[in-house]
Amino acid sequence: MKTTYCNQWMTGLVLTALLALAGCAAKVLDDKRLTTATVESTDGSPIVYGVRGQGEPTLVFVHCWTCNHTFWDAQIEYFARDHRVIWLDLAGHGESGSHRQRYTMQAFGQDVAAVVRQVGARNVILVGHSMGGPVAVEAAKQLGDRVIGIVGVDTFYTPFEYPASQEAIAAFVKPFETDFHGTSDKMLHSMFTPQADPAVVDAIVDKFSAADPEVGVSAMYELFDWNAHQAPADLQRFSGILYNINAAPTGEEAPPNAHVVMVPGVGHFVAQVKPAAFNQALEGIIARLTGTGDPVAKWHFNRTDHGY
Structure with a gap:
């Protein structure tokens, strides 16, 4: 026993x-399935990034001005079911450090390119919101045939009138130099529709409040400068693989060789305010870029559908 x-x-x-x-x-x-790491950008700035999920194509989510990767949380969770998803914090944003004085779109593009190369990703679709759009274009210029598509979210072709001259840019940026957080707060609240969930608005505004004013002012200036000098040629260069969500060059037609999808009833923060609708729109674009969707030549929408 x-x-x-x-x-x-x-x-x-x-x-x-x-x-x-x-x-x-x-x-x-x-x-x-969820790897977080750091890679050095071209100037040595430490860039924090994460990789989740498996499957092609690889989706790279690029956040906007003074944001961080958490703005894409709903998309990372959703798309990691079928794709490898990469997120990152651009230099001077979120968890990433910085060794730079000027926050140019080209330098931000180098951040993205460094991450993509480190992961070894090919068949990449770059998804950039607002400032993330120009950053995605700059990254595509460096990554070459690794990139099969660029998705601009409320960027490039929007009702917002970018200041073009150096004097106009300086005048627009001046209030941010004087009172960065106060001016940013007013601007942010103007980017939502009256119907937006107050909790979502507060959460987004709170995240912006942690931004470094020095980074924000420099990045804003460089964004406007890029739009004035680089945008026309670069957008034409990538027109064959450029898709847009909530952006069109006119109220009646889509940009050359690109598709336009509108998510109505939202302001600037499309993916955060209406994540399900945004995810559906992006799924459709992915299907078209990979040849698995219904062949649609162009989608035409009026800008009044934009919602602000």
Whole structure:
């Protein structure tokens, strides 16, 4: 009886150990599905990025001015079911550091390119919101045939009139230099429709409040400068693979060789205010870029559908 009891005890101990090991193995497998790491950009700035999910094409989400990767949380969670998803914080944003004085779109593009190369991703679709659009274009210039598509979200072709001359840019940026957080707060609240969920608005505004004014002022100036000097040629260069969500060059026609999808009833923060509708729109674009969607030559929408 004593021997039997000891055998049972030993068997139980072994089973417990095996279950514990299995749990550890499962944790390792889970960790492999969500990897967070750091890579140096061209100027040595440490760029924090994350990789989640598996499947082609790889989606790279690029956040907007003074934001961070958490603005894409709903998209990362959703699209990681079928795709490898990459997020990052641009230099001077979120968890990433910075060794730069000027926050140019080209330098931000180098941040994205460094991450994509580090991961070894090919068949990449770059998704950029607002300032993330120009950043995605700059990244595409460096990544070459790794990029099969660029999706601009409320960027490039919007009702917003970008200041073009150096004097106009300086005048627009001046209030941000004087009172960065106060001016940013007013601007942000103007970017939502009256119907927007106050909790969503507050959450977004709170995240912006953590922004570094020095980074924000420089990035805003460089964004306007890029739009005035680089945008026309660069957008034409990538027109064959450029898709737009909530942006069109006129109220009646889509940009050359590109599709336009409008999510109505939202302001600037399309993916955050209406994540389900945005995800559906992006799914359709992915299908067209990969040749798995219904062939539609162009989608035409009036800008009044934009919602602000």
